[in-house]
Amino acid sequence: MTHSTQLPALPVTFRPTRTRVVLLGVGAAVFVVITAISFLLDLGGGERASFIFTAALFLGVLILLSRPYISADEDGMTVVNLTTKRRLEWAEVLGVHLRSGDPWVSLDLADGTSLAAMGIQPGIAKQRAVADARALRALVERRGTGEGTPDTTGDGPEH
Template sequence: MSEPVSPPPLPVTWRPRRGRFVAYGFATLIVVGSVMMAIFIAQPFKLPDRVALVAFGCAVAFVLHLLGRVRVEADERGVTIVNALRTHRYEWAEILEVTLVVGDPWPRIDFSDGRTIGAMGIQGSEKSRAHRATAELRALISERGEAREGDAPGAGQDRQG
């Protein structure tokens, strides 16, 4: 096993490097390309066609922005998980644990109500950064979360590990 990691000072934000670079790089390329194509496209295409071409490029860039904005934020009150389509906010007492299995695209966070949510802001493909971020989040959860003994009735009884 790896050595224990101490919790980072709050607030802290984890976000992928490569995923953001690729998403925003391609978004820029697509918007610039669609504008250039709208300017230099052949004459049979009229203004509405050119506007539609730029609008389509902007729509693709927006989808890439949704992928580029993913992150996990921790503060004194809890954790905010910003995934591509949804943003989830949880208090520390609701979080049980975080796991990152080798080969998974991102870690999974387990909650006291039985839900499990993927944290896309920590990308498993960035191996050492992902393991470090997961270990830091795990340390914060054990320091502040429901996993502490005696915080709530039944806390930690169903967990293994």
């Protein structure tokens, strides 16, 4: 753990807030515009319904894309990705990695597998994602096995 990384108070939720705001804002705006256009055009009921259905489908996809988060509490963490949700005990998580160019954090698990944790993604808020990855790593180091993991955020020194 780096000296500059403070352990966040539990419970804590990591979520790509800016990305979420953009996705939900664009989805709502497109839904309103397409629905309004369907009422302004001289369309039959079925055609109008297909416009609105398409707008709702587009909004639904953007809502799904805005779903990911990581919630940590005293007992472990819950990783919610696009269509999956997984509960992990602290001892199950051996490492937290966010390397330069990665689309999101990856977790090394005790069973030898990795788990994508899309709740921390550097997309349009890189500094926030790096800080969140370090905070999550600090939690894992403190509450997990205590072995520690190298800093692979691409911005800090290895330790």
